[in-house]
Amino acid sequence: VPFDQLDGQIWFNGEFLPWKDAKIHVLTHGLHYASSVFEGERAYGGEIFKLREHTERLIASGKILGFDLPYSAEEIDAACNELLRRQGFADAYVRPIAWRGSESMGVSAQKNRINVAIAIWQWPSYFDPEQRMKGIRLDIAEYCRPDPRTAPSRAKASGLYMICTISKHAAEAKGYADALMLDWRGHVAEATGANVFFVKDGVIHTPDPDCFLDGITRRTVIDLAQRRGYKVVVRTILPEELEGFSECFLCGTAAEVTPVSEVGPYSFQPGEITRRLVEDYMAEVTPKRLAAE
Template structure:
């Protein structure tokens, strides 16, 4: 599949039915376009099976509730739709994007209770999110933008509006020759990358930021489970920026990123070490089991 994401062959499931890819459009006065009333999920299929598919569908509905709307499809209906999309596009391995949003309707101000909630699911081929970083380690910038306080935004929802500062941070990072950017939170603690959670290794133990103001990713939770199965101690805690100098290894986790080692964050360097490599291979084996 090639070309812009608006100009491809294939099918997208939209509000209960498959539609031609190029016809899957919305009106310019769609509420989500103006007020960010949108939530989404990023998922990967391996060998025809979407990893943690049901958990993603459940989280989509939860995120919508955090934004004060309901997804008008049950988890079972979303699950069936995702499989329908994979089959319609002839995909066994692929990336699946489910999105729910407030559409165009009678309201066109901040309030939008009279507008319909729309849902779409698309799928496409997508390789390694960070290119060859799994071999040599990704290079990260340090973002100037910070993850907001839970008192200012629904930080535990996978909401489109929360990614605005991520886009700006990633653009700035790419302009510097980096793959991504690491973000601090509103208190100055290390938080995450723009679309992935972060882990560090020191003296045989793993340290990862406490997800109290950013998304506790499903891949993050999976990798913590893999580490605990190996009896590796995992410390979920607040991590200060000055601790970067003492960490030996680092990696990112996310549905798109999977498990990707990090070789550099700003002026700090990390080894693509044995534990990071083991997490890459263990995660790959798990999702294809």
């Protein structure tokens, strides 16, 4: 079934519409000029993990693109929760999006309406579940994460995903699951939809998100690792250093914690630290009332 033909409802500018009716005009500014920002959230056992943090990032991303969302964080959270209830899923993926509308065409769109929609669907595994625990294979992307002077790299803005789709498609065409992107200086940055971590001699290393998305999962994983007593070093990582790391994993809302077995010519073994963090992350996202059962 095509994605726009699913059953259920979509929250659209304050109303719950039948899924198939949540449409926009072809002359939408967000489509032509990428004036749109979005979020990706997951619900576990009927609760959306870190919902408020995601909603606040959505609002902040809009501000970076120069617009205010016409709904408060409370209203967006309530809409997400009510839609989850209506969709009837315990575990699901939540996608809020905000964009400039079709009131005028041209680069300038000062008066275009800011629209907001939320869709919720079931998305059990971002990467092939068969491959996932053995570790996925990553290519090294040709495109780099842009200099913060080139693009608003801290926003979760649709426009920044153009190079992610190109890079992911190029990697998939070569048989890889995803691509690792370097930044504009040639430092290791992130995958096309997840942050990256490495392990060496029991210490965890991850790049400083100074020109790419500071994932909410990334922050959760750092916290979980520190609670386990692992040392986490946030620092510049050069691609040549990949040879010296024993473990590698990705993390993100959709990807959760996914072990990596290869990045271009370098190989890794999903080891104890990766396995513990996969488990700790799943325990962390499970609502406390379910964990107690």
